[in-house]
Amino acid sequence: MIPAIEVRAVNKSFGNVEIIRNLNLRIEKGERHAVIGPNGAGKSTTFNLISGYLAPTSGDVLLNGQVVSGLPPFEINRRGLSRSFQLTNVFARMTVWDNVRCAVLWASGQRYAFWKSMDDLQDVNERTIRILEDIHLAARRDVIAGLLPYAEQRALEIGITVAGGSDVIILDEPTAGMSRAETDRAMALIKRLTEERTLVIVEHDMNVVFGLADRISVLVYGEIIASGTPAEIRNDPRVKEAYLGQEAVDA
Amino acid sequence: MLELVIISALNGVLYGLLLFLMASGLTVVFSMLGVLNFAHAGFYMLGAFFGFQISKWFGFWWALLLAPIIVGLIGAAVERFALRDIHRSGHVAELLFTFGLAYVIEEVVQIVWGKDPVDYRGPPSLDFPAFSIFSTNYPSYKVFMFAISVAIFVALLIVIKRSRIGLVVQASLTHPQMVAHLGHNVGLVFTLVFGVGIGLAALAGVIAGPILQTQSNMAASLIALLFVIIVVGGLGSLAGAFVASLLIGLIQTFAVSLDGSLASLFGPLSPDAPQFLIRNIWTVTIAQVAPIIPYALLILVLILRPMGLFGTRET
Amino acid sequence: MTELVSSAPMSRAVPGARLRFYAAWGMVAVLLAAFPSIFTSASSLTTFSLVGTAIIFALSYNILLGQTGLLSFGHAVYYGIGAFFAVHTMNLIPQYGLPVPLPLVPLIGGVAGLLLAILTGWISTRRAGTVFSMISLGVAELAVALALILTDFFGGEDGISTNRTKLPAWFGWHFGPQVQVYYLVAFWVFVSALAMYALTRTPLGKICNAVRDNPERVQFVGYDPHIVRYLAFCFAGLFAGIAGALAAISFESANFTDLGWVKSGAVIFSTYIGGTSIFAGPIVGAIFFVYLSLSLSDYTSVWQLYFGLLFILVVRYAPGGIGGTLLMHRMPFRVGGLGRILRTYAIAAVPTLMLVGGFVLAVETIVHHTVNANEDPRIKAFGVSFDASSPMTWIVAGLLMLIGYFVGRLTWRGVTRAWDDARTIASERGIPS
Numbered sequence: 001m002i003p004a005i006e007v008r009a010v011n012k013s014f015g016n017v018e019i020i021r022n023l024n025l026r027i028e029k030g031e032r033h034a035v036i037g038p039n040g041a042g043k044s045t046t047f048n049l050i051s052g053y054l055a056p057t058s059g060d061v062l063l064n065g066q067v068v069s070g071l072p073p074f075e076i077n078r079r080g081l082s083r084s085f086q087l088t089n090v091f092a093r094m095t096v097w098d099n100v101r102c103a104v105l106w107a108s109g110q111r112y113a114f115w116k117s118m119d120d121l122q123d124v125n126e127r128t129i130r131i132l133e134d135i136h137l138a139a140r141r142d143v144i145a146g147l148l149p150y151a152e153q154r155a156l157e158i159g160i161t162v163a164g165g166s167d168v169i170i171l172d173e174p175t176a177g178m179s180r181a182e183t184d185r186a187m188a189l190i191k192r193l194t195e196e197r198t199l200v201i202v203e204h205d206m207n208v209v210f211g212l213a214d215r216i217s218v219l220v221y222g223e224i225i226a227s228g229t230p231a232e233i234r235n236d237p238r239v240k241e242a243y244l245g246q247e248a249v250d251a
Numbered sequence: 252m253l254e255l256v257i258i259s260a261l262n263g264v265l266y267g268l269l270l271f272l273m274a275s276g277l278t279v280v281f282s283m284l285g286v287l288n289f290a291h292a293g294f295y296m297l298g299a300f301f302g303f304q305i306s307k308w309f310g311f312w313w314a315l316l317l318a319p320i321i322v323g324l325i326g327a328a329v330e331r332f333a334l335r336d337i338h339r340s341g342h343v344a345e346l347l348f349t350f351g352l353a354y355v356i357e358e359v360v361q362i363v364w365g366k367d368p369v370d371y372r373g374p375p376s377l378d379f380p381a382f383s384i385f386s387t388n389y390p391s392y393k394v395f396m397f398a399i400s401v402a403i404f405v406a407l408l409i410v411i412k413r414s415r416i417g418l419v420v421q422a423s424l425t426h427p428q429m430v431a432h433l434g435h436n437v438g439l440v441f442t443l444v445f446g447v448g449i450g451l452a453a454l455a456g457v458i459a460g461p462i463l464q465t466q467s468n469m470a471a472s473l474i475a476l477l478f479v480i481i482v483v484g485g486l487g488s489l490a491g492a493f494v495a496s497l498l499i500g501l502i503q504t505f506a507v508s509l510d511g512s513l514a515s516l517f518g519p520l521s522p523d524a525p526q527f528l529i530r531n532i533w534t535v536t537i538a539q540v541a542p543i544i545p546y547a548l549l550i551l552v553l554i555l556r557p558m559g560l561f562g563t564r565e566t
Numbered sequence: 567m568t569e570l571v572s573s574a575p576m577s578r579a580v581p582g583a584r585l586r587f588y589a590a591w592g593m594v595a596v597l598l599a600a601f602p603s604i605f606t607s608a609s610s611l612t613t614f615s616l617v618g619t620a621i622i623f624a625l626s627y628n629i630l631l632g633q634t635g636l637l638s639f640g641h642a643v644y645y646g647i648g649a650f651f652a653v654h655t656m657n658l659i660p661q662y663g664l665p666v667p668l669p670l671v672p673l674i675g676g677v678a679g680l681l682l683a684i685l686t687g688w689i690s691t692r693r694a695g696t697v698f699s700m701i702s703l704g705v706a707e708l709a710v711a712l713a714l715i716l717t718d719f720f721g722g723e724d725g726i727s728t729n730r731t732k733l734p735a736w737f738g739w740h741f742g743p744q745v746q747v748y749y750l751v752a753f754w755v756f757v758s759a760l761a762m763y764a765l766t767r768t769p770l771g772k773i774c775n776a777v778r779d780n781p782e783r784v785q786f787v788g789y790d791p792h793i794v795r796y797l798a799f800c801f802a803g804l805f806a807g808i809a810g811a812l813a814a815i816s817f818e819s820a821n822f823t824d825l826g827w828v829k830s831g832a833v834i835f836s837t838y839i840g841g842t843s844i845f846a847g848p849i850v851g852a853i854f855f856v857y858l859s860l861s862l863s864d865y866t867s868v869w870q871l872y873f874g875l876l877f878i879l880v881v882r883y884a885p886g887g888i889g890g891t892l893l894m895h896r897m898p899f900r901v902g903g904l905g906r907i908l909r910t911y912a913i914a915a916v917p918t919l920m921l922v923g924g925f926v927l928a929v930e931t932i933v934h935h936t937v938n939a940n941e942d943p944r945i946k947a948f949g950v951s952f953d954a955s956s957p958m959t960w961i962v963a964g965l966l967m968l969i970g971y972f973v974g975r976l977t978w979r980g981v982t983r984a985w986d987d988a989r990t991i992a993s994e995r996g997i998p999s
Binding site: 281287333336337340342343344346347348350351352354355358359362363364365471472474475478479481482486526527528530531532535539540542543545546547549550553554557 | 631635637639689692695696697699700701703704705706707708711712715716717718719827831834838868870871874875877878881882885932933936937
């Protein structure tokens with residue numbers, strides 16, 4: 001079977017600094033895959049390489065068997081990959097409703113249409129209503145996104161990411177800065193929204209990682225040192241060594 | 252012909268150095284503070300007019316010392332009391348603010364000194380020919396301008412390469428997003444850099460005023476030229492700004508001194524040929540095309556090399 | 567964000583919203599049609615032609631600035647090219663006996679603006695932000711310099727003139743009388759404004775807003791921000807061209823200054839002062855700008871200075887412009903704090919006016935001494951007479967400014983407090999500000 005994402009021998013350096021070294025990663029379709037690792041291990045860079053935000057110095061990234069590295073982000077998105085951001089990255093001066101509508105537009109085939117009224121696009125509006133209900137923001141639809149409380153902005157961030165219906169969803173620390181209760185709600189939300197899709201997630205919160213992931217990869221200093229099921233990772237001596245002194249694995 | 256080439260080359264390099272005095276401040280401020288100062292040429296003009304006024308009252312040498320300091324202080328005040336607050340409203344608001352400022356400076360200059368050129372002269376002590384090339388006497392005032400420009404250039408180089416602030420400036424040129432993490436003193440550094448940048452522009456005004464026309468419209472056309480220089484040189488590249496300044500200074504100076512046109516090359520347009528517009532293109536001289544060349548260069552660079560000649564970041 | 571002030575967003579298919587939409591635009595149409603019966607003088611109709619042209623031009627500029635977040639310093643290039651193509655068309659039609667009536671000429675101007683935008687836009691819109699602004703200024707300088715060289719087309723310093731009455735009649739109208747020109751302009755104002763409003767409600771219009779807010783994120787929902795900016799740029803060029811053609815019809819001439827930086831500056835001022843965040847903002851700004859430029863010059867010789875200062879103050883203290891600032895008061899109105907805020911405004915207005923009055927007195931006195939030094943020192947500005955040579959004037963101006971500044975600071979604190987309280991109440995009740 002063709003994997004959803006395949007990273008083949010990818011290197012990335014900024015100037016003389018190697019951030020990612022010979023990265024190999026295979027994520028099957030429908031899998032929920034978590035990438036963990038200490039700060040500065042290159043997790044966000046890995047995401048940026050996969051989503052087209054950065055181009056690899058060498059090596060290939062494949063999405064559903066097609067090489068996508070080097071393509072601009074919108075091309076990769078059109079091929080079925082959508083990502084969220086670690087720092088909230090919404091359309092700050094637009095309403096919640098318009099934020100989600102914009103995220104639905106391309107996937108609904110509207111392209112750059114300037115001859116149709118948004119209000120007549122039944123398909124777009126219905127999909128938007130569904131997404132808003134999914135992320136529990138239906139009541140906040142007319143609020144300007146930049147004025148939402150933090151947790152709701154994070155929910156909107158996830159909503160924008162899944163709205164286009166991409167098969168592959170990658171989330172960059174979706175629960176960063178959330179309280180315990182908010183994290184639990186966000187986890188349930190992510191689980192529900194990514195059913196039957198491929199999910200790749202970077203997360204520091206080990207509860208979230210072990211609660212969500214089918215498989216886990218551990219990234220340390222730009223290299224994958226271990227990849228496997230949660231149980232395998234928990235017992236991997238190299239992982240324990242990398243996380244030595246951190247209570248994370250015990251959690 | 253050789254005479255023309257040498258004189259034009261000298262004048263071109265001189266003009267280029269003047270442009271660099273302005274462009275260097277503009278590009279450093281842009282990289283560090285993220286502010287593209289539309290009023291930069293306005294401060295150059297203020298420098299020229301302050302220079303004119305002070306040299307009328309106290310003599311040229313006082314003007315050379317005081318005008319850049321006064322204008323630099325005005326610039327620092329603008330950064331401290333206005334731009335810093337507007338920064339929160341985003342880049343568009345900042346650019347609009349400096350745009351309005353440029354407009355107000357021009358109006359104020361018109362009110363105080365009128366629309367006609369003022370009679371701004373260099374010091375009498377420099378009013379003699381320095382040397383002659385063939386039959387042309389090269390004025391010593393221009394030699395003095397050379398000396399000042401080169402001295403400032405060398406001083407700037409030393410400050411940037413050797414001092415702590417210079418290191419901060421260097422870092423900000425290559426990694427603009429890093430400046431935010433420089434610690435609590437960053438506000439003072441910003442004000443200082445902005446003030447010095449403005450002061451350099453004013454200095455250019457003081458020394459250029461006597462040989463170029465000191466007039467209330469001298470800023471408006473210059474700012475576009477400065478934008479061309481920093482884009483063509485490459486955003487955040489001082490070396491690029493230097494090369495682009497010289498390039499544009501030389502091109503402009505040489506073009507202005509050339510009278511050639513398609514007509515002089517191929518003979519007059521035959522009366523059978525289509526006349527409309529073709530006639531204009533056929534008879535226009537290179538000197539008349541001179542104002543276009545920098546902008547044509549800008550578009551060419553944007554198509555062929557979007558990061559500019561020396562840039563590392565794509566424009 | 568971009569709805570017309572009077573009509574609510576039609577985000578759901580609410581029949582009431584659609585009705586309000588038609589009611590609002592129907593009212594605009596009726597007002598435009600009735601205007602000549604109310605203001606019958608030729609001069610007020612001429613003024614309207616100026617205002618109408620300025621409105622289309624400002625709205626077209628706001629497609630860039632307000633909708634897409636692009637600050638152009640050279641928008642007049644597309645206005646000017648529209649004007650020149652209109653003038654040449656108006657000269658060619660009678661010359662070749664073409665059956666094209668005057669009301670279609672603005673379309674030619676629009677197409678000219680559009681074609682030029684298609685040509686220059688691709689490179690200019692590759693990047694947003696400051697780089698876009700710099701390039702737009704470069705293109706503008708290039709256009710003006712070219713216009714002065716290509717004298718066959720642009721007529722050099724004198725420009726090109728035409729005669730609008732020489733075109734074939736349109737249902738008996740020759741567009742000699744001002745009222746006929748008025749209806750022509752009014753028609754195009756209505757059509758263009760409606761079209762530009764409709765544009766904000768289309769997928770492209772929405773994505774323009776998204777590109778303005780966050781070009782990076784737009785890429786991750788499938789859109790190429792470059793193409794979005796390019797399309798917005800082309801539309802802005804189209805409507806700017808229409809505006810330029812209408813100006814050419816009103817003045818029966820076009821001049822290279824139509825492309826130039828004064829014109830570009832004027833549209834930046836009027837659009838921004840009117841307010842870029844709501845659709846009607848540029849309309850308010852255009853009316854305000856034309857009115858001020860026509861009337862202020864009667865009161866003071868340095869009105870451009872005051873206008874520039876006003877612009878700076880708006881950028882500094884009221885970045886929403888007139889429209890945005892008015893709209894900001896919806897929140898205190900809803901929580902019931904508006905009365906108190908208005909009272910604090912009234913109090914703050916007194917010292918603020920003193921400050922402004924003192925400043926104006928000082929400026930006018932300086933102007934007298936620098937510009938008209940040899941004339942009678944008893945001068946008049948804004949209808950107030952004073953003696954510019956008397957030291958009393960300086961003392962009065964100084965006192966007004968000092969008192970105005972220090973008292974003003976205190977009273978504006980009251981304004982801030984009233985706003986803070988209103989915001990607190992609003993956030994407690996969950997009303998968005």
